Amino acid sequence: MRAMLRWAHADLRTHRGEALFLVAATAGIVASLLLATALFGYATNPWQRVFTRSHGAHVWIHTGSAADTGRLAVLDGVAAVSGPYRTATTTVSSRGARAGVELRATDAVPPATGRPLMTSGRWLDPAAPDGVVLEAGLARALWAEPGDRLTVAGRTLIVRGVAETAERRYRPGDRPGTVWALPRAVPRDGPAGQVVGLRLTDPGDTDYTVQRAVTTLGAGAVGDISTWQQARAEAQGDTKLLGQVLGLFGLGALIAAALAVFGAISTRVRGHLRDISVLKAIGFTPGQVVRIFLVQHLAFAVLGAALAASLVRSVGSRLPGRLGDAVQVWQGLPGHLPALLLIPVAAVLFIGAATCLAAWRAGRVPPVPVLPPAAAPGGGLSGPARKALGLRVAPALVLGWHRAFGRGRRAPAAVVRLALPLLLITVALGAWTTIERFDSRPEQLGLAAALTARPDGTLGEREATALLVANPDVRAAHPGLEVAALVPGQTGTIALRGLGTRERPYPYSIAEGRAAQGPDEAVAGQGLLDLLGAQVGDWVRLTAGGRPQVLHIVGRSIEPENGGRVISTSLDTLRENDPGLRPSLYQLQLRHGAHPRTVSAELADASRGRLDIHEVTSPADHLSALRGLVAGLVTVLALIGLTELSTTIGGSVRDGERDLLALKAIGLSPRQITTVTVTAVGCTALTAALAGTALGVPLAHWLIDHEARATGIGAGIAQAPSVLHLVALTAAAVAGAVALAVLPAARATRHRLADTLSAVA
Structure with missing residues (x-):
């Protein structure tokens, strides 16, 4: 055990960069999965987001004006009460649109329980007695914005703001919309009543509490009751398709992350073949070699996962844009802490499984190191490569292409791992352009x-x-x-x-x-x-x-x-x-x-x-959140792709160190040797980008049309990303790969001769 620990310590001191990369890669992948979970919760739980932030009431009870609703506050299981608020049912009109509403008399200070969340404008102010705040769904139906005028029973009211609420939403002909107003703006003549909200200690006791409330007030005094289950069911119905789309992206991101981790560990084990041979030569058993790598990589994984979880929890809400909002809301949702623990644990377990497979291969390494047959850069050149040299194509470019694709099964595996996140990004762009099609060409989509x-x-x-x-x-x-x-x-x-x-x-x-x-x-x-x-x-x-x-x-x-x-x-x-x-x-x-x-x-x-x-x-109105989330999804997938790209660069640089003597022997300069490595990485990225976009476009078509058919809209709405977007995605992938590969490739050419000899010994 002491010998194993000493070797692990020496390996860590010698290969600090690789250890740091593995920790960073694990942290990046776990952080990506946590951010994807936050985005999923943010997009598919809009009602839960509003309910949590507004400290919503679980039950809203509409009663007659004479009911004694104060008795509800002393019921067992009632944690807080919102109201009672005096109400009046009437009709409002704006810009030619009319809607049934419930005017609700409230104070100038928003309530602590069931607090409306302002999305635009401001809350009520005694200095503007004719000002009102509209529920967001009602505002959309009336095309009303802050500053607009409404006509209510012959009186003109001014919209001061628009707010979201966790109550059941406005539905034309079914449920009136909510309009918050100061008491003097709510008429006392005509149909009147009051409404009170109850926040419960245990939401599971909703039905029992409703029964007790009706018994307390009397069945004749209760006009209508709405519960949090009803409001949630209505809200989730509009986001079912969005939840399915994001769930698919989450699964794809998980697979891409898994492949990226496996590739990183396998590449590192291949880079330690000489060290493994030395260990076996001095008496280490295959089982000890396996345990060394397993314990070492598990330690890296635990450190990276803990770092990712800590960063997401502490600074995730400060991220700019929709990602920061998603993390902030996710942290307030039920089930946030279990997900924050289970995702890192699952990632560590998977890394352990991947390490076991790679370490098992390491245990089979012979005690005497064998020079790989592809060590000579010119050996085994393909016919097209020889023809390219005959046509006076730069040798550095030809050798770079040969290094990328002429060395067995590693090249296709690297292309597949890098192509998967690019494929998912293409599908995400397809979803974006399809939603944009509802706005730009609605006549083609039944509108x-x-x-x-x-x-x-x-x-x-x-x-x-x-x-x-x-x-x-x-x-x-x-x-x-x-x-x-x-x-x-x-x-x-x-x-x-x-x-x-x-x-x-x-x-x-x-x-x-x-x-x-x-x-x-x-x-x-x-x-x-x-x-x-x-x-x-x-x-x-x-x-x-x-x-x-x-x-x-x-x-x-x-x-x-x-x-x-x-x-x-x-x-x-x-x-x-x-x-x-x-x-x-x-x-x-x-x-x-x-x-x-x-x-x-x-x-x-x-x-x-x-x-x-x-x-x-338009259906795009219900999927509007997806527009902002596409950027977040692309960011998550880009982080996973960056991890795999770093692995590809590391493997190519290591191959370049092995080829360094041969390349210098045939007369290549350090700049040309750097070009060989950069070309190899660029060719891999270009192939992966072409494969990802070529497969992503038909996959996006099939997935979008399949979901449209399942929801009853019907196939035929999918819109592929524009050629310009696909070219930009491919160019960004190749340019990023080349830019990241230049510095490590240049450093590798400055290695000492003794270091290079030891790398191939």
């Missing part, structure tokens, strides 16, 4: 209309159409209606949509088949086809409003709404069965460059409030 206008009962069809097309920014106004329909054998409903006319059909995004043109023809979303087990060309029978509809599906359209459970035809087709049908909405296509908010305000003024106008929502 040809930018606005939806719903006339009230006083506007006739001709009058509404004339009013809409009179606006110079409205390119087309397609009349239509949407009703719930039943299909045979199904208890749920699907959406039957009649939109446009045969003379002016609505421009659906057709991914398969063709557009509906004749009578009884329709296009369907992927979700509907999956529900019915149908395909393009089939006939389906629906029942809407007690009237049967038999439609011929001639195409599959990209449908981002209603989970793709939509079948669309022309309004003329629906009127053939029911001539009394009148359009209930108009889908408005705007001219290029027209701003939806400006057009909405103009139409609202022109119609004198008889049009309810809303902006068409």
Whole structure:
């Protein structure tokens, strides 16, 4: 044991750089995995993030104004109470859009429990008695921003801020939005009540606490109850796809990190073949050699993992941009500490397994060192290499290419390990460009209309159409209606949509088949086809409003709404069965460059409030967090790629030390010898980048379309990264590899002759 420890100590003193690299590589990989976990928690738990930061209430109880809600504070299991707040239910309008709201009277100081988190603007101020703060979902529906004016029961209120809340969100026609206001701005006439929030000691006792609260107040006094489970379920439904995407990236990053660690350890063992032979020659057994390397690398791994965990915990929240925000939020989420411990432990265990395999190979090294057959740089040159020399290509470049790819299985393994993070970065860029496509070319993804206008009962069809097309920014106004329909054998409903006319059909995004043109023809979303087990060309029978509809599906359209459970035809087709049908909405296509908010305000003024106008929502709105997270994911993958690149550089430099005498003997200068090593590293990086991008583009297409099909939108939305982005990624990988390799390659050429002889002895 003493001899083993003495050798390990001597090896550490001799190869301090390699030891430092292994510790740094382990720390970088563990830190990357921890940051990936933080990003995943940040993106897929938006509700939990808001709930934690706002010290949210687990239960919100709406009661009548006469209920004695003060008795709830003394219930067992209630840790804190928010409110009670006096409420009034009313309707607000802004820029032609209307929404049902609950005005909530609160103080100028935000509450400690259930505190709204400001995303823009400021909280209420007694100096501005007409100021209000809107829930973020309600603000989006109304297109309202700080400084805008709202009309509430004939009174004008000014938006001071927009805030996020962990309560259930605004849903048109289902749940009113929340508007926080000072008590004097909340009317006392009309429907009134109060709401109180309860934060529980044990969230698992929510159902029991709700029962006790209802018993305490009386069932007749309770109007509505919403729990944290309901709010969380609603919020997580919008991030399911995002969670799947990030989970896939996390798995890929884990595999890439595992390969990078294995490559680093294997490269280091290969560099110690001479030392291993000496150890065996002086009496060390294969088992002792294995234990030396295992204990040594486990110590490096433990040190690196502990360093990474300490750094992420202490300074991770100070990182710039989304990474710092993600770490800060992650540290406040449940399960943060177990993940902070389990990830480093798992990394150390994997490094131990990889070390066992590499050390087992080290134990089989013969006591007498054997010069590798590829020691002579010119030996075994391939035909293309000889032809390149014959064409007077610089010998340094030819020998560099030969060192990169002419030495057995190590070159393909290095290319694979480096290509994997580059492949995942390409997929991440594909996800980014697909989301950008919803904004830049929405008409190709089922979002040809930018606005939806719903006339009230006083506007006739001709009058509404004339009013809409009179606006110079409205390119087309397609009349239509949407009703719930039943299909045979199904208890749920699907959406039957009649939109446009045969003379002016609505421009659906057709991914398969063709557009509906004749009578009884329709296009369907992927979700509907999956529900019915149908395909393009089939006939389906629906029942809407007690009237049967038999439609011929001639195409599959990209449908981002209603989970793709939509079948669309022309309004003329629906009127053939029911001539009394009148359009209930108009889908408005705007001219290029027209701003939806400006057009909405103009139409609202022109119609004198008889049009309810809303902006068409895009799936990209729910995935907007992915845009900021792509940069974080690319950073994590780049760290893993940098670790593997460092291993590749170390192996190439070590090969260069072995070849140094031969290269000097054939007349190469130190600069040319440095060029050989740099060329070898650059060729490896270029091959890995080309392979990663070439495989990443079709993989991104397949993954995005597969997820789109699973969510009902349908395949056909994927957009590959631009050629410019792929070229930039390849150039960055090669330039980074060359820049990192120059200094160690130049140092290797200055080794003494005795050192070089010992390296090949």
